[in-house]
Amino acid sequence: MLFHVRMDVSLPPDLDPEVRADLVAREKARALELQRAGVWPQLWRIVGEYANFSIFDVPSNDTLHDLLSSLPLFPYMRVQVTPLAHHPSKLD
Numbered sequence: 264m265l266f267h268v269r270m271d272v273s274l275p276p277d278l279d280p281e282v283r284a285d286l287v288a289r290e291k292a293r294a295l296e297l298q299r300a301g302v303w304p305q306l307w308r309i310v311g312e313y314a315n316f317s318i319f320d321v322p323s324n325d326t327l328h329d330l331l332s333s334l335p336l337f338p339y340m341r342v343q344v345t346p347l348a349h350h351p352s353k354l355d
């Protein structure tokens with residue numbers, strides 16, 4: 264199942280810089296792990312925002328929820344999920 268996901272990140276401005284750097288490093292490691300596993304095939308920065316558009320390819324809603332909530336930055340994210348279906352006019 265394919266999902267379009269928008270993640271908006273909002274870190275507290277007064278967050279300790281070392282804590283912030285650790286969070287961001289752990290987020291990157293987890294993102295790379297999920298990309299290598301093939302479940303996060305698309306990841307795009309939204310220009311001018313601390314936000315991304317992503318495509319996830321997972322077997323179920325529950326799996327997507329588990330993956331998203333495993334992200335170290337999850338507590339600091341607003342996440343919007345759109346389930347995707349095949350379009351009848353799309354060339355295969």
Ligand SMILES: O=C(O)C[C@H]1C=CC(=O)O1
Nearest residue numbers: 272290291294313314315
């Ligand atoms: O930077 C972001 O968009 C948030 C998050 C998504 C992947 C990652 O490494 O961080």
